[in-house]
Amino acid sequence: MINFHCTYCDKRIEAPDKLAGKRGKCPKCRNTVVIPDPAPEDDGPLRLQPLDTEEEQERKRLWSETYNMTLTLFNERSLPDEPPVEPDTPSDPTDISYMISATPMDAKEIKQNILRYFQFLANGDQVQASQYEQLILPHGDEAIEILDSMAVNELPEPELAHIPPHMLSGLIRNLRTQINS
Numbered sequence: 001m002i003n004f005h006c007t008y009c010d011k012r013i014e015a016p017d018k019l020a021g022k023r024g025k026c027p028k029c030r031n032t033v034v035i036p037d038p039a040p041e042d043d044g045p046l047r048l049q050p051l052d053t054e055e056e057q058e059r060k061r062l063w064s065e066t067y068n069m070t071l072t073l074f075n076e077r078s079l080p081d082e083p084p085v086e087p088d089t090p091s092d093p094t095d096i097s098y099m100i101s102a103t104p105m106d107a108k109e110i111k112q113n114i115l116r117y118f119q120f121l122a123n124g125d126q127v128q129a130s131q132y133e134q135l136i137l138p139h140g141d142e143a144i145e146i147l148d149s150m151a152v153n154e155l156p157e158p159e160l161a162h163i164p165p166h167m168l169s170g171l172i173r174n175l176r177t178q179i180n181s
Contacts, residue, residue: 001014001016001017002014002015002016002017002019002020002035002036002037002038004035004036006026006029006031006033007031007033008026008029008031008033009029009031011026011028013026013033015035017038019035020035020036020037021034021035021036021037022034022035023035073155104139105139107142107145107146110136110139110142110143111146113132113135113136114132114146114147114150114175115157115159115160116128117129117132117133117136118160118168118171118172118175119159119160120132121171122160122171133175133178137178137179140179140180143179144176144179144180147175147179151169151172156168
């Protein structure tokens, strides 16, 4: 006899050995269940093969190589941490309002400002984020292109790696909405 439990209601069921692998109805809940094969006889302890140390070392080497390549990619994609220096910089380093009317920015500068905007938002610094938002908004179409490319990248920018993916996608959507309105 095969003894097993219904996968739906957990009732203990007995079935003859000849019904192994067939379907039947649970006498309690009437759901269809598959009757399992009878339990094999206990042949003693399970015999394991020794670990192939060469294969294990190769696996570790490949993981190490993958890790190093990922770090290299992050470093290649990183941008300088310092904002662009303008000749008429105010004495307050957190005040970037002078940059709003500054000369047009190229795509790299817009991307830097977007990254800083997201960093300040993620850290809860609304004042700084608002200032960077004012830098980004005048560059609507270019900024949207950058946001779209950030949204489809599998790996976030290194500066944003600490932001959870769902939060980052929400930040991208919100900034895109701000630009479009």
